[in-house]
Amino acid sequence: MKLTPEQILEIFNFRHACKKFDGRPLPEAEWNTILEAGRLSPSSFGYEPWHFVVVQKRELLEKLYPWTWGGQRTLYNASHLLIILARRQRDLQPDSQYLGHMMRDVLGLTPELCQAREERYATWQERDFDLTQERPVFDWACKQSYIALANMMTVAASLGVDSCPIEGFKRTEVERILQEEGILEPQHFGVAVMATFGYRAEAPHRPKTRQSLGEITTWVR
Ligand SMILES: Cc1cc2nc3c(=O)[nH]c(=O)nc-3n(C[C@H](O)[C@H](O)[C@H](O)COP(=O)(O)O)c2cc1C
Known part of the structure; x- marks a missing residue:
């Protein structure tokens, strides 16, 4: 099926x-479709450095x-709160257990291919992207989590479901709470971003405000 340009812009x-x-x-089928959009999102090297926590417990x-x-404003009236966790450096080091699992069990690579990939990835991290410290590596995982978030919000909109992305939170406290609840293992994950999903109670308060395409685009031809 192909959407028209008008339908895409409408979404x-x-x-x-x-x-x-x-x-x-939200009907379960719709929420599952939104989650699937997150699961099917692309990630660097295909390493899916995220985990989706779905909260409905008051x-x-x-x-x-x-x-x-x-x-x-939305936490208590949303249908679902999504918290996206991002992997920390320990799991994204070339020889980590997690990446071994991804290469072997998810990507289905032979031991020889795993070895070659591990070396290529190590060189890329160190030489090309300077991903050698905890925070830049975590931020790199967060960046990828935002791709999943964007896809989930767009898919939600295409189903007529509303959402609100949330970066307005105190990360250390949210991580502490999730750790206390047994949801987050701090050696492996931190909180990247959150979003609420549901149906709007009222129309948006103002029309969309955006710079023009001319202001944000440079054409080179
Ligand atoms: C990464 C990110 C974090 C955001 N954090 C919040 C937030 O904590 N609370 C909130 O009400 N809106 C939040 N927003 C919403 C933005 O303010 C909003 O997307 C922007 O003003 C554009 O408006 P629109 O999304 O309605 O088109 C966030 C948006 C993004 C992309």
């Missing part, structure tokens, strides 16, 4: 950072609320 104009949901739950939302100032 992008429908999506906005929703400030209030009406509390209706007690956990209440614990997160004081530290999630950017989500306070």
